[in-house]
Amino acid sequence: MSLVRRVLDSSALYRLIALAIFGTVWQLATLSHKSMLIPTFTDTMAAIPKLLIPGYSGDESAKLWDALYQSNGALLIGFAISVALGVPFGLLIGRFRTIERFANLYISILLVTPMAAVIPLLVMSLGVRDGAMPTRVILIVLFAIVMLVVNSRAGIRQIDPSLIEMARCFGAGELSIWRRILLPGSLPAIMTGVRLGLGRAITGMVIIELLFIAVGLGNLIQRYDAQLDGPRLYALIIIVVFEALLLIQFVRWVERRVTPWRKTPSFGR
Amino acid sequence: MIEIKGVSKAFPGRKGSEPVQALKDVDLIVRDNEFLTVLGPSGCGKTTLLRVIAGLVPHDTGEVLVDGKPVTGPGPERAMVFQSFALMPWDNVLTNVAFGLEMQGVDKKTRELKALELIEMVGLGGFEKRLPGELSGGMQQRVGLARALAVSPKVLLMDEPFGALDEQTRRLLQEELLRIWEATRTTVVFITHSMEEAVLLGDRVVLMRPRPGRIDQILDIPMARPRSTHLDSVESSGEFTAMVGLLWSNLRAMHSDVRRARQAGQAAATKP
Numbered sequence: 001m002s003l004v005r006r007v008l009d010s011s012a013l014y015r016l017i018a019l020a021i022f023g024t025v026w027q028l029a030t031l032s033h034k035s036m037l038i039p040t041f042t043d044t045m046a047a048i049p050k051l052l053i054p055g056y057s058g059d060e061s062a063k064l065w066d067a068l069y070q071s072n073g074a075l076l077i078g079f080a081i082s083v084a085l086g087v088p089f090g091l092l093i094g095r096f097r098t099i100e101r102f103a104n105l106y107i108s109i110l111l112v113t114p115m116a117a118v119i120p121l122l123v124m125s126l127g128v129r130d131g132a133m134p135t136r137v138i139l140i141v142l143f144a145i146v147m148l149v150v151n152s153r154a155g156i157r158q159i160d161p162s163l164i165e166m167a168r169c170f171g172a173g174e175l176s177i178w179r180r181i182l183l184p185g186s187l188p189a190i191m192t193g194v195r196l197g198l199g200r201a202i203t204g205m206v207i208i209e210l211l212f213i214a215v216g217l218g219n220l221i222q223r224y225d226a227q228l229d230g231p232r233l234y235a236l237i238i239i240v241v242f243e244a245l246l247l248i249q250f251v252r253w254v255e256r257r258v259t260p261w262r263k264t265p266s267f268g269r
Numbered sequence: 270m271i272e273i274k275g276v277s278k279a280f281p282g283r284k285g286s287e288p289v290q291a292l293k294d295v296d297l298i299v300r301d302n303e304f305l306t307v308l309g310p311s312g313c314g315k316t317t318l319l320r321v322i323a324g325l326v327p328h329d330t331g332e333v334l335v336d337g338k339p340v341t342g343p344g345p346e347r348a349m350v351f352q353s354f355a356l357m358p359w360d361n362v363l364t365n366v367a368f369g370l371e372m373q374g375v376d377k378k379t380r381e382l383k384a385l386e387l388i389e390m391v392g393l394g395g396f397e398k399r400l401p402g403e404l405s406g407g408m409q410q411r412v413g414l415a416r417a418l419a420v421s422p423k424v425l426l427m428d429e430p431f432g433a434l435d436e437q438t439r440r441l442l443q444e445e446l447l448r449i450w451e452a453t454r455t456t457v458v459f460i461t462h463s464m465e466e467a468v469l470l471g472d473r474v475v476l477m478r479p480r481p482g483r484i485d486q487i488l489d490i491p492m493a494r495p496r497s498t499h500l501d502s503v504e505s506s507g508e509f510t511a512m513v514g515l516l517w518s519n520l521r522a523m524h525s526d527v528r529r530a531r532q533a534g535q536a537a538a539t540k541p
Contacts, residue, residue: 166355169323169343170369170420180368184359261359261400 039230047235063220064236068243071205071216074133078140079201086145086197087190090152095182100153110146116207118142123212132213136205143204144197151193155186188262191255198251202244271299271322271424271456275331278317290481291317292328297475297484299424302454306461306471308516310523314482315460316428322458323349323426335424345373348422352429354409356401362388362412363397369420380419387415390449407438414446418455427459431466440500443469447497464520468512469496469504476516478523480530485519488512 007013027041039047050057051064093100093107119139126135159182167177209218217240224233278292291314299305307315320326322333324343333340335347348369356365363384364371370380388397391411401409410430417425431439447470450457461467467474471490478485490512496503503509 160353160355162351162353162355163357165325166349166351167368167372169325169347169349170416171343171345171372176372180371181357184357187359259359261402 037228037230039234043231044234044238047231048238051232051235051239060232064239067216067220071209071218074136074140074216075201075205078137078205079144079198081137082141082144082148082197082201083194085141086148087152087193090149090190090193091156091182091186093149094153094156094186107146107149110142111150115139115143115204116211119208119212128213132215136208136213136215139208140201140204144201147197147200148190148193151189151196152186155189155193156182158189159185188255188259191251191259195248195251195255198247199244202240202247206240270301270334270336271297271458272334273297273299273318273322273331274334276318276321276328276333277330278314278321278326278328292321293481293483295331295482295484297487299456299458301456303472304450304457304459304470305473305475306459306467307475307477308461308464308467308520309477309482309485310479310520310527311462312479312482313477314479315477317482318477319349319426319428319458319460322424323347345369345420346423347426348417348420348424350410350413350417350425350427350430352432354401354406354413354433356409356412356416358401361398361400362393362404365401365412366397366415366419368416373420384415384419387419388412390418391415392445405438406434407442410434410442411445414449418449418453422455424456424458427457429460429462432462439466444497444500446470447495447500451495451497464513464516465504467516468492468509469500474512474516476519479527485523488515 023041023045030038030040050060052061054061054065089103093103122139122142123132123135126132126138128135163181163185164177167181172180205216206218206221209216210221211218214222217236221233221236224236273295276292276295277290279288279290282288295314295318297318307318309315317326321328322335322340324340324347335344340347357368360368363381366384366388367375367380370383375383385397388394391414393408393411393415396404396408401412404412410433413430431442434442443466459467459470461470468490474488474490476485476488477483492503492506492508
């Protein structure tokens with residue numbers, strides 16, 4: 001394939017064009033309607049390196065990196081706990097109906113409750129001292145875990161029952177069935193759960209910091225907002241979105257690596 | 270030898286409805302080294318019968334003996350080939366074929382050697398590193414057959430194994446199965462809904478009837494072995510045509526019985 005064809009075929013090119021159109025429209029709109037609260041596209045872009053590169057503009061970047069460290073610490077721990085608890089739990093209720101009957105109500109509650117309504121209660125009972133790391137971790141778990149549970153359960157459910165029957169037929173016990181059929185069979189759905197759960201965890205992280213516990217990125221967003229610092233506010237939000245995209249892309253990459261059989265070419269290609 | 274004596278099996282019906290009698294008082298002897306085909310309309314319990322022999326479904330009454338020993342669960346002397354192939358999509362052909370041996374605790378080297386031998390036997394030499402998703406349906410079922418043969422079973426239980434394949438592939442696999450069977454003479458219980466397939470492959474055909482599932486009659490297939498070398502002339506022979514005709518007249522009679530029973534039931538239900 002020629003280089004031109006490859007560039008034309010790559011989705012990166014289309015993403016770039018879409019971004020360029022978005023930037024242009026943004027720029028034109030803000031130039032024609034001057035507003036204090038909405039910065040121009042170029043001002044926002046100029047603010048990004050100021051925030052990111054240490055020493056480029058005073059101690060701005062130190063604040064950002066500190067906030068990133070604080071927020072991501074809670075995210076990392078909370079998300080790890082969500083995976084470590086949610087996946088095994090989801091797999092178990094997928095396999096054993098009795099356990100599921102006990103758990104179903106709570107899963108439904110987690111799925112439908114608007115988290116923003118419950119957060120104040122939890123914040124009150126869990127405390128907000130010293131950056132409230134444990135509180136933030138627990139809240140992130142509450143945001144993310146339901147995705148991991150529900151998808152892991154679906155992963156077990158969608159396994160072809162004839163595969164389990166086959167394994168039993170060839171003498172597999174429950175342990176072998178888990179190791180050779182249920183775990184590999186549910187891995188694609190587990191990875192989907194990891195991806196969706198990560199998205200929820202990031203959303204949760206920002207919401208908590210923004211509305212209830214003013215630390216980390218949320219705190220920084222609030223401060224720029226209060227200072228009416230449009231360019232920095234927008235730049236910061238773009239950085240947060242970009243980080244989320246990077247994390248999600250990473251999970252996608254892992255997903256492709258661990259479940260190569262999902263995208264096998266059809267025979268003869 | 271498999272002895273099935275007075276076996277009945279009922280499944281609980283959906284909410285409110287009566288239990289479904291899948292098998293009622295089934296007596297059957299599967300002789301050593303015979304190719305037994307089981308034919309019948311849907312709902313006649315033929316698949317349940319196979320799953321009872323496999324030990325996947327417990328029977329309510331009666332007994333199932335394999336070489337005199339009662340069946341209480343799946344066992345390595347009975348291997349199954351599934352209609353849906355039931356291959357593990359994450360494992361390559363070699364690992365799939367070796368699965369039965371793996372479950373028996375055979376070490377990796379020995380089981381892979383044995384698996385390679387069978388992959389060769391079913392005509393898939395060179396494909397051992399492929400994933401099932403890269404294979405055609407016919408090739409996937411060859412893998413399923415090789416996996417079953419790899420554990421050197423006394424009985425091969427085949428549940429409509431070619432039912433999901435297109436016509437040409439089915440013909441090729443029937444020929445291949447006959448060739449392998451004529452070389453190994455493993456006892457086979459083969460479920461099918463195709464009259465032609467039942468006659469072409471079997472030494473005897475067990476004809477089953479539905480509601481409740483039971484054996485209608487057992488017919489001997491007179492055609493000589495080996496058949497794999499001249500399948501076309503077997504199929505155009507007078508014996509073949511006569512057997513298929515006989516099975517069809519029986520099946521058609523069954524269908525009209527069922528229809529009459531259903532009409533009678535409806536009439537009774539609508540009576541004031």
